[in-house]
Amino acid sequence: QSIDTLDLVVLVVLLLASVAYFTKGTYWAVPKDPYAASTLNGSALKKGTRNILEKMDESGKNCVVFYGSQTGTAEDYASRLAKEGSSRFGLKTMTADLEEFDYENLDQFPDDKIAFFVMATYGEGEPTDNAVEFWEFINSDPPSFSESSDEKPLANLKYVAFGLGNNTYEHYNSMVRNLDKILSNLGAKRIGTPGEGDDGAGTMEEDFLAWKEPMWTALQEDMGLEEREASYEPSFSVEEKEEMSKDDPNVYLGEPNKNHLEGSQKGPFNASNPYIAPIAESKELFTVKDRNCVHIEVDVSGSNINYTTGDHIAIWPTNAGLEVDRFIKTFGLDEKRHNVISVKGLDPTAKVPFPTPTTYDAAVRYHMEICAPVSRQFMDTLAEFAPSEDAKKEMKKMGTDPDYFKEKIVNQYYNIAQAVTSVHPGPWSAVPFSCLIEGLNKIQVRYYSISSSSLVQPKKISITAVVESIRVPGAGHVVKGVTTNYLLALKQKQNGDEDPSPHGLTYEITGPRNKYDGIHVPVHVRHSNFKLPSDPSKPVIMVGPGSGVAPFRGFIQERAEQARRGDNVGETVLFYGCRKKSEDWLYKEEWESYKSALGDKLTIFNAFSREDAKQKHYVQHDVEANGKLVNDLLLKKANFYVCGDAAHMAREVNDVIAQVIEKERSVPKEKAEQIVKSMRSSGVYQEDVW
Numbered sequence: 001q002s003i004d005t006l007d008l009v010v011l012v013v014l015l016l017a018s019v020a021y022f023t024k025g026t027y028w029a030v031p032k033d034p035y036a037a038s039t040l041n042g043s044a045l046k047k048g049t050r051n052i053l054e055k056m057d058e059s060g061k062n063c064v065v066f067y068g069s070q071t072g073t074a075e076d077y078a079s080r081l082a083k084e085g086s087s088r089f090g091l092k093t094m095t096a097d098l099e100e101f102d103y104e105n106l107d108q109f110p111d112d113k114i115a116f117f118v119m120a121t122y123g124e125g126e127p128t129d130n131a132v133e134f135w136e137f138i139n140s141d142p143p144s145f146s147e148s149s150d151e152k153p154l155a156n157l158k159y160v161a162f163g164l165g166n167n168t169y170e171h172y173n174s175m176v177r178n179l180d181k182i183l184s185n186l187g188a189k190r191i192g193t194p195g196e197g198d199d200g201a202g203t204m205e206e207d208f209l210a211w212k213e214p215m216w217t218a219l220q221e222d223m224g225l226e227e228r229e230a231s232y233e234p235s236f237s238v239e240e241k242e243e244m245s246k247d248d249p250n251v252y253l254g255e256p257n258k259n260h261l262e263g264s265q266k267g268p269f270n271a272s273n274p275y276i277a278p279i280a281e282s283k284e285l286f287t288v289k290d291r292n293c294v295h296i297e298v299d300v301s302g303s304n305i306n307y308t309t310g311d312h313i314a315i316w317p318t319n320a321g322l323e324v325d326r327f328i329k330t331f332g333l334d335e336k337r338h339n340v341i342s343v344k345g346l347d348p349t350a351k352v353p354f355p356t357p358t359t360y361d362a363a364v365r366y367h368m369e370i371c372a373p374v375s376r377q378f379m380d381t382l383a384e385f386a387p388s389e390d391a392k393k394e395m396k397k398m399g400t401d402p403d404y405f406k407e408k409i410v411n412q413y414y415n416i417a418q419a420v421t422s423v424h425p426g427p428w429s430a431v432p433f434s435c436l437i438e439g440l441n442k443i444q445v446r447y448y449s450i451s452s453s454s455l456v457q458p459k460k461i462s463i464t465a466v467v468e469s470i471r472v473p474g475a476g477h478v479v480k481g482v483t484t485n486y487l488l489a490l491k492q493k494q495n496g497d498e499d500p501s502p503h504g505l506t507y508e509i510t511g512p513r514n515k516y517d518g519i520h521v522p523v524h525v526r527h528s529n530f531k532l533p534s535d536p537s538k539p540v541i542m543v544g545p546g547s548g549v550a551p552f553r554g555f556i557q558e559r560a561e562q563a564r565r566g567d568n569v570g571e572t573v574l575f576y577g578c579r580k581k582s583e584d585w586l587y588k589e590e591w592e593s594y595k596s597a598l599g600d601k602l603t604i605f606n607a608f609s610r611e612d613a614k615q616k617h618y619v620q621h622d623v624e625a626n627g628k629l630v631n632d633l634l635l636k637k638a639n640f641y642v643c644g645d646a647a648h649m650a651r652e653v654n655d656v657i658a659q660v661i662e663k664e665r666s667v668p669k670e671k672a673e674q675i676v677k678s679m680r681s682s683g684v685y686q687e688d689v690w
């Protein structure tokens with residue numbers, strides 16, 4: 001009997017589907033490392049194994065530092081641990097993205113090796129995107145390890161754990177806490193105590209430094225490691241390519257990956273691959289001179305990017321020219337800034353954090369976080385390259401004395417170039433460029449809560465961003481947020497404003513090889529769970545002062561549109577707050593048009609904190625004063641949303657809601673707090689805070 005075409009098609013589809021299933025997507029998955037295709041040493045080009053033990057054997061490693069990282073911070077801490085383990089204790093280290101390996105054979109992890117877990121906790125106690133699969137596996141009951149079915153299958157595994165969290169969230173550092181419990185229940189042996197870094201208290205770096213010393217001592221004892229005088233050992237080689245010029249077509253001048261270098265923009269657009277989007281429109285929202293809030297409309301119609309109301313858009317920033325120049329000059333790179341360099345990992349597991357060949361200028365401008373707060377450990381590392389003996393001593397002192405470092409550097413809000421020049425004017429030409437690549441973070445995208453509705457404008461994404469500008473008391477300089485000042489410059493340029501380089505910062509607005517000309521910005525969209533109820537007739541309560549109103553502009557725009565289309569839209573209550581009516585009232589006129597569509601379904605309470613010199617009035621006060629309304633709506637199954645400042649406002653709103661429930665329902669305090677907790681866990685109470 002012959003097979004007809006349809007059968008054949010079905011067979012081929014089935015075959016492909018099985019290959020897809022059994023290879024877990026290895027063959028068609030988009031490479032996660034944005035630069036995988038462009039690293040010259042080729043290590044990233046080889047399709048890696050998903051077997052961590054094989055990988056460690058193959059590359060002669062006895063220490064793996066796994067990381068669960070969302071924004072790149074945990075990944076950076078992982079790299080630092082790997083580097084220190086190697087230079088101080090002679091461990092053969094590698095870092096590993098949790099997503100890139102399978103864990104069935106963790107029960108065969110040899111006891112003369114060590115696994116570190118550096119785990120960020122994301123949102124409401126969730127794993128980071130790259131840790132989801134590992135988390136599901138290790139939480140399964142019991143995890144299906146390949147060999148051992150013992151009660152204690154991980155008896156051979158020794159591990160070290162450090163968590164990155166934020167104490168303003170309820171599930172503070174829950175990833176590392178839970179992982180530690182799970183691993184020890186499975187029989188694994190922890191070395192040292194699990195570390196917990198707190199971003200909420202702003203002590204992440206010091207928490208990390210304080211945790212790691214006793215951990216290293218414990219590890220040294222356990223593994224019989226000998227400490228040696230740690231001097232800097234590069235992980236990358238940086239070779240100047242005299243035969244190449246920056247105008248060669250294969251030299252990266254800031255292009256994020258190969259597609260962009262070759263001049264094509266191909267989706268999917270994601271954390272490894274931005275879309276260079278035109279800015280359709282931009283404007284200033286504040287009416288005061290000394291503060292800015294920009295509204296930007298990003299046009300994604302030329303891409304396959306989709307979003308739904310409540311999602312986040314990531315902006316890929318560019319460093320300000322002023323800071324790039326300062327950095328280049330400080331480290332003695334001025335004369336060779338446009339020389340072409342090729343950067344390679346000296347070890348097959350070392351990933352170069354940007355595509356090469358490139359130039360010093362492009363690497364600094366587009367890929368390195370040169371303006372961020374300085375790491376104390378990095379000051380210590382740089383000491384050996386100081387331009388004088390006195391400077392070396394001073395750097396050592398800063399590296400080892402936290403109080404001194406705080407006084408001299410942290411309290412001054414210095415970035416790395418400012419910090420080292422405060423010790424010695426330089427140039428610090430002896431610092432190897434590889435050391436700067438390793439010691440500074442890869443520049444991070446910044447997220448913004450989309451402030452438009454996808455129902456109203458599916459291909460145009462609005463951003464509402466307050467421009468960060470902090471005058472440091474006593475230090476005589478102003479700290480400028482990297483991304484928001486870049487957005488401000490784009491807005492100035494687009495509108496032909498007098499000062500296209502705000503505050504003298506200057507930006508390479510037209511991007512590498514003028515590819516961003518005509519006002520473009522690199523972006524991608526990240527989907528979030530911060531969503532309106534699918535049934536529009538459900539009431540919603542939103543609390544969003546300042547730029548926290550961003551997603552609620554989108555929510556209200558959406559509900560107004562639903563009302564216009566004849567849907568039955570439920571009560572829509574917004575608690576908004578800003579300083580003064582005449583200064584920073586966001587979208588003041590626009591709310592009127594939503595009111596005309598939603599009628600008495602829309603209620604907005606405005607809290608102006610600086611209208612009355614005697615008494616500051618905040619959103620929390622309005623929520624409390626309108627406790628009856630809030631409680632009535634909650635009883636009518638309203639969703640409750642909070643967006644904006646995590647450290648103070650969101651926390652206080654949480655407490656106020658508990659007080660409202662306590663009062664209005666006449667229940668004891670503990671019961672009211674319990675109700676708020678269960679609202680959170682059932683998704684009725686949602687936060688989008690930063």
Ligand code: FAD
Pocket residue numbers: 312317371372373374412413414415446447448449450464465466467468469470479480481482483484485547548550551688689690
């Ligand atoms: P950065 O350069 O990142 O600086 C930020 C802050 O770090 C500075 O203000 C300063 O306090 C500190 N800092 C910087 N350098 C130093 C230094 N050398 N020493 C000491 N301290 C320093 N923001 C909005 O305006 N609107 C939104 O809708 C919005 N939505 C968000 C949604 C999410 C999910 C998240 C996570 C954040 C959101 N943000 C939003 C915040 C936004 O992502 C950025 O963090 C913010 O705009 C600042 O970015 P920046 O690059 O301008 O500042």
